[in-house]
Amino acid sequence: MELPRAFPDELLLGRLIRHLLLSGESSCSFCLRVLGSSRSSLHPFLTAGISSIAKLANEDAGKLLTCQTLAPLFFFYLPQHASSLKEDLLRGDGARAIRHSQLPSFCGGGALHLKWCPLCVSEDLFRIGVAYWHRAHQIPGTTSCWIHRVRLMSTELKTRQRLNEGLPPLDPRKAQAATAFENDVAQFGAELLFQLKRPQPATGDMAEKYRTRLYELGYITPNGCVRRKPLMRAFTSGLATYPPQKSLFPRHNSDYHYISTLLSDGASCHPFRHLLFGAWLFRSAEDMLLYPAPIAESNSHEATNNKQREDEKQGLTLLKQGLSLAAVYRMTGKSRCYLKRLAAVYGVKLNLKPKQLNEELQQRIFRLAGLGVHRRRISQICSIGVGSVEQLISTDPDLVKWRKLCHFESKRRRSRVQVLRYRQMNPRALRREIKRDCSAAFFWLYHNDHEWLERMLPPATQPRPRGKQRT
Ligand SMILES: [Zn+2]
Known part of the structure; x- marks a missing residue:
């Protein structure tokens, strides 16, 4: 047995409806015979069970899927779900197909409709003798006929069995013009x-x-x-x-x-x-x-990076020539601070008049920094600005990494001690009280030392109904 030949851009569900009208077969018997269950409910535009229907029509299943359903739109815009959706539609798992189409998460499972254009109906009746459901009209959210530029009519699919919907009716009401954006x-x-x-x-x-x-x-x-x-x-x-x-x-x-x-x-x-x-x-x-x-x-990002590299190269060349910072600043427009750092990173000796930050002092700063001493304290010990200390430290990435680790451990130690002390002083304190009274330490540990925090906190209490007091 064959299905009636498809009209241009006919919806697969519409074609099945036409088949039932012509053959007189009931929808239950058709669903049981072709899809294996009399309770099968076919989706209007993501119709599942394509492989079985294609076998019945003696046509290619892929072609039915691409030309008579709206699956191609979902494949195109949701490529990460395309293969699962295709498999479900071909195999006949309608519920899984809807889940893979993501429709429930987009619309919250709204009502389904079939839409038609009153002018297309008149034209189809005149041209081929029967009105049919056009696929392009069924695109969710579309409100206009792309051929006639008038508003589409719509009927809600209230019953579970969509094969009993019949064909689009001839509507005597005047077609309403759609707006330009709807038509677009x-x-x-x-x-x-x-x-x-x-x-x-x-x-x-x-x-x-x-x-x-x-x-x-x-x-x-x-x-x-x-x-x-x-x-x-x-x-x-x-x-x-x-x-x-x-x-x-x-x-x-x-x-x-x-x-x-x-x-x-x-x-x-x-x-x-x-x-x-x-x-x-x-x-x-x-x-x-x-x-x-x-x-x-990204081209513009690349251009910016190229410009930075060029500036860096120019600055280094001038510094290597022995020009003073002021001279290089005048030629490149780059600040003294930037140039000093550049020289330190690439090991270029600077032509500086005051030699306060000499080799010996630098080694001392590195030693103190390695011991984890705070930069402000180093500045006091060495009688040099905090900025110079920071700049020197930033030239050694390993040292920066080491100091970050020291800082992390120090913070962890302080936060742990704060929580432990609070628990010693308030042994009956609940989790929420610890969170309220040691909030900074609590949240730091929550994000950075979660396992330890969970071990140390009292067990979580069950939520109690309002009005009941803690015993
Ligand atoms: Zn139309």
């Missing part, structure tokens, strides 16, 4: 679905494309920071004319988290949010797919 988004989505029928070359991370395009439009600074306020202002101004879409729109003009998720590498985001942002950012889906993603910002 619908066009973008339909075009992307069309493009995704063909295997796409690896397009890289979407976040990279978005960031590059935003950089081009001036919404990202040369240092890679997003100009969030103007970006959100421009983006949300277009949404004012769009019928509100619960959980798919930014909650308000300063919902920066919305943009951050779209611009984060590997973050999961509802495909409609991508469509909305993509339609606003690029002229068409094809432009977006073909858009090169050179990392303009």
Whole structure:
């Protein structure tokens, strides 16, 4: 037995509905025969059980998945979940497929709808004699027909068995024109679905494309920071004319988290949010797919690093020639402090008039620093500025590391002693009292010496209902 041939951009669920209407078979019997259970509930756009349906229709399962469901949008925008989602849809595990599509986490499990365009219905009836469910109309959040640029009608799928929905009705009401932005988004989505029928070359991370395009439009600074306020202002101004879409729109003009998720590498985001942002950012889906993603910002970072290296090289060359700090400062514009440090790091002898920080003094400072003496104390002992002491210490990375370790151990010792003393003086103290009275030591140990803290704290008490006193 075969399914009726698919009409252009027909939804797989719609095709199955048409098959039941033509054959007269009940939905329960169809589900039991093909999907193995009479209680199977098919999702309108992420229809599971594709392998069994493909066998029935004697067609390629991959083609059904790519051309008659909205799975390609999920594969494209959620590549990290694509293989699991594909496997679930082919195998027929609808519940797992929905979990892997991330829809429950995006929308909180909202009601499902089937949408249709009144003008498409009239045209289909006139052209082929039957109205059918178009796939591109079913994109969640889309409110307009990309062909006729009118608002879509919608019916909520209230019953569990979606195969009994019938075909889209002929509606005598006048079609309502959609706004320009609604049409742009619908066009973008339909075009992307069309493009995704063909295997796409690896397009890289979407976040990279978005960031590059935003950089081009001036919404990202040369240092890679997003100009969030103007970006959100421009983006949300277009949404004012769009019928509100619960959980798919930014909650308000300063919902920066919305943009951050779209611009984060590997973050999961509802495909409609991508469509909305993509339609606003690029002229068409094809432009977006073909858009090169050179990392303009990282190029700018690289340029900055190159400039720093050049400055360093120039400063060192001049210092090695024996020029005074003042002369090198006049030629490069780099401060005396920077130049002194540069000379110390690369072991260049400076042409300095006062020789207070001589070799002997330097060795003394290194020795004291190695013993963990505080820099202010070293400054007093050696009668030299704290800045000079800090600068000298920073030239030896091993010494810096060692002093950091000493500092850490010292802090740990002090914090432990504080908590232990408090416990000795208050043996009946609860955890929350220790936290309240030794908060700095408590939180330091919580983050840096958690195991020890847990061992030393009294056992956690069960929460008590309000009003009951501790016995
Ligand atoms: Zn239409």
